[in-house]
Amino acid sequence: MQVRKVDLDFSCAKIHWNPREPEYAQLLNGLSSGFPLLEPFLIKVVRQARALAPAHMQRDIELFVGQEARHDVQHAKFNKLLYEAGYDLQPVMNKLARSYERALEKRSLKFNLAYCDGFETFGPMLAYFFFEHAPELMAGWDEPTVYLWLWHLSEEFEHRAVCFELYQAIYGDTPSYLYRCGMMWYAMIQLFGYGLEAYKVIITKDRETMTLRDRLRSRLRFAKVFGRLLGYVGGHMVKWCMRRDYDPRKLATPRAVTWFLEDASRRYGVLDSA
Numbered sequence: 001m002q003v004r005k006v007d008l009d010f011s012c013a014k015i016h017w018n019p020r021e022p023e024y025a026q027l028l029n030g031l032s033s034g035f036p037l038l039e040p041f042l043i044k045v046v047r048q049a050r051a052l053a054p055a056h057m058q059r060d061i062e063l064f065v066g067q068e069a070r071h072d073v074q075h076a077k078f079n080k081l082l083y084e085a086g087y088d089l090q091p092v093m094n095k096l097a098r099s100y101e102r103a104l105e106k107r108s109l110k111f112n113l114a115y116c117d118g119f120e121t122f123g124p125m126l127a128y129f130f131f132e133h134a135p136e137l138m139a140g141w142d143e144p145t146v147y148l149w150l151w152h153l154s155e156e157f158e159h160r161a162v163c164f165e166l167y168q169a170i171y172g173d174t175p176s177y178l179y180r181c182g183m184m185w186y187a188m189i190q191l192f193g194y195g196l197e198a199y200k201v202i203i204t205k206d207r208e209t210m211t212l213r214d215r216l217r218s219r220l221r222f223a224k225v226f227g228r229l230l231g232y233v234g235g236h237m238v239k240w241c242m243r244r245d246y247d248p249r250k251l252a253t254p255r256a257v258t259w260f261l262e263d264a265s266r267r268y269g270v271l272d273s274a
């Protein structure tokens with residue numbers, strides 16, 4: 001695992017960075033708007049859990065935190081474009097921020113860590129979707145934004161086992177299996193729920209200038225791509241991640257992930273490494 005000094009220049013980046021699948025891009029933009037809230041939450045929870053983690057996990061936790069902090073900063077830079085374009089995302093972001101504040105105040109560490117593990121389970125499934133199942137959806141993407149997503153998902157794949165191992169090390173495997181699965185779905189529903197709310201804000205503004213026919217086409221395109229994404233990720237979460245013997249360390253690394261990680265290290269340099 002490495003913390004790469006990825007620093008992207010979004011000064012010429014486009015909001016509509018995927019002309020063939022504008023709704024897919026806007027759904028990802030919606031999710032991106034939540035990452036600067038979600039990733040600091042992951043970091044806070046993992047830092048709390050660190051005190052209870054075994055010695056051999058300490059280094060991985062440090063690197064995990066380093067990677068998530070960089071994701072957060074780069075998504076926040078991209079998200080500025082969304083605010084500047086006038087998408088009123090603040091109300092949905094405030095709602096998400098409050099839910100994380102409440103979780104940190106009122107929920108147990110077990111609940112919060114299982115939530116983080118749930119989110120981290122989703123990351124590699126999304127990486128498979130991007131890299132192996134539907135790479136054609138990325139054709140014609142705008143450079144800095146494609147790099148942002150592919151680098152982020154590659155590092156999500158790289159650190160996929162940290163929260164899982166941490167949860168198992170602290171709470172044990174056998175009695176916590178069902179709780180882990182339940183929290184995985186809770187995290188997935190909350191994340192997609194947020195993504196859809198943010199998407200609605202964005203797409204409603206985009207559709208203001210569309211003709212009735214274009215609006216209809218836009219709805220159809222979204223239904224198709226969202227159904228495909230949900231079917232793939234949700235299906236694999238049932239088929240793989242709910243297995244009693246699920247272990248993210250055993251997931252096969254896509255070749256494109258290895259390529260991206262090496263490219264990001266070479267292009268931007270490495271801050272910290274295991």
Ligand SMILES: [Fe+2]
Nearest residue numbers: 039068071156
């Ligand atoms: Fe991340």
Ligand SMILES: [Fe+2]
Nearest residue numbers: 068120123156
């Ligand atoms: Fe992550």
